[in-house]
Amino acid sequence: MSLPNQPVTLSVNGAPADVRAGLHDTLLSVLRDQLQCTAAKRGCNQGVCGACTILVDDRTVRSCLSLAQNCEGAHIHTLEGLNDRPDMQVLQQAFARSGAFQCGFCTPGMLISAHALLQGNPGPDASDVRKALSGNLCRCTGYTKIVAAVLDAAATLRGEAVSP
Numbered sequence: 001m002s003l004p005n006q007p008v009t010l011s012v013n014g015a016p017a018d019v020r021a022g023l024h025d026t027l028l029s030v031l032r033d034q035l036q037c038t039a040a041k042r043g044c045n046q047g048v049c050g051a052c053t054i055l056v057d058d059r060t061v062r063s064c065l066s067l068a069q070n071c072e073g074a075h076i077h078t079l080e081g082l083n084d085r086p087d088m089q090v091l092q093q094a095f096a097r098s099g100a101f102q103c104g105f106c107t108p109g110m111l112i113s114a115h116a117l118l119q120g121n122p123g124p125d126a127s128d129v130r131k132a133l134s135g136n137l138c139r140c141t142g143y144t145k146i147v148a149a150v151l152d153a154a155a156t157l158r159g160e161a162v163s164p
């Protein structure tokens with residue numbers, strides 16, 4: 001049985017990170033409260049909204065549902081660690097161009113999910129995008145502009161003309 005506040009070593013955005021986690025501490029709380037990685041948002045805190053989405057070993061994960069003690073040795077990427085990647089910059093520019101955010105609270109999770117989609121499928125259609133983002137809720141925009149932004153980014157990354 002795990003002890004409370006046991007040390008956990010993670011790789012966060014390419015750098016080793018030593019944290020301490022109790023039995024019920026989530027990856028989200030460790031990232032935000034110990035490592036100041038605040039791009040992942042605490043929305044519902046119960047696995048519904050997707051605002052806390054990050055990559056763990058290159059797979060999208062809701063960090064509010066992941067217990068930190070179970071993540072020893074995991075390779076974690078948050079939006080902070082992906083911001084400088086050209087594909088993420090293309091996605092962010094497409095979101096801005098399409099007006100795909102208002103308050104922005106859902107946007108980091110949306111970007112992580114969209115990034116993961118495009119890594120595996122550079123030519124998604126709207127249905128693919130909606131499916132990939134189905135676990136990410138947005139209370140502001142509706143989803144039309146978000147889907148358009150991801151399709152726009154995918155086209156740009158393929159070297160195709162961006163729609164006006």
Ligand code: FES
Nearest residue numbers: 043045048050064
């Ligand atoms: Fe994790 Fe909502 S905060 S799914």
Ligand code: FES
Nearest residue numbers: 102106138139140
């Ligand atoms: Fe506000 Fe999505 S832009 S929740």
